[in-house]
Amino acid sequence: MKLHIAPRAPNPRRVQMFLAEKGVSVETVPVAINTQEHRSPEFVAKNPVSRVPVLELDDGRFLGETRAICTWFEGQHPEPNLMGVDAEERAFIEMHDRRAEFYCLLPIANWIRHCHPGLAPLEQPQFPEYGQSQAGKLPDLLRVFDVELASRSYWAGERFTIADITAFCAVEFARGLMKFRPSDLGLLHLQDWRDRINARPSAKAGM
CATH class of the missing domain: 3.40.30.10 (Glutaredoxin)
Structure with a gap:
């Protein structure tokens, strides 16, 4: 394999x-x-x-x-469980995972692919105005997640799941190429969550 x-x-x-x-x-x-x-x-x-x-x-x-x-x-490899133990939990974890992918990772990726010169070979033609529009929407989207993280410990609830992985990889992608830090926008709950996930040994995977 x-x-x-x-x-x-x-x-x-x-x-x-x-x-x-x-x-x-x-x-x-x-x-x-x-x-x-x-x-x-x-x-x-x-x-x-x-x-x-x-x-x-x-x-x-x-x-x-x-x-x-x-x-x-x-x-x-069902343990540790990362995607839900029953149909109800799986549905809610998938909802939060999809939101992390569509409303966090996707606009970040679109900005990077259309505005970063290093990504030009992968995205032809680049449309910088589109990329900038995606970046402009990102703060409002991330504020939604920041508010949610004020009332729970992890992206999809009170335990670590695949949704945290998706969201963390999105935020780290932005940190590397957009120099993004949640605290710079006053998103302190998002920053605290990111720092806690970053402390997990798995955060070093794929770097």
Whole structure:
């Protein structure tokens, strides 16, 4: 089994952090996305949409999409539980995980892909105005999460879950390329949450 990743990219990091929390070790294969390796015929044969991460299973199949890969590992290694112990908890964790992905990670990724010169090879054409508009919406979106974190310890409730992984990787992606710190916007609950998650050993995965 192999996990095809792009080092330091947020979505592969989500899977690597998930595996670290599970205590599961999987061989990783780096994919050089800056040199378009993810668009090579060899990689497209693994994932026709040219995205990482991709899990190469022992039976020769390839599983793409971050959450699908995490779901596979949750089934293979159910403890510690990160996605919900029953249908109700799974639904609420997925809701918060999707919100972290769509309203936190996605606008950050859009700003970086369209405004950062280092990402130009991956996003052609770049639309800087669109990227800036996404960045402009981010503070209001993050204030929503900051208010929620005032009343609970973790992103989806009172225990660590996959939603914390998604949100943390999003915030760290912004910290690295946008020089973003929640406290700079007065988001102290979000900053406290980020610092607590950063103290977990799994936070070093995928760096």
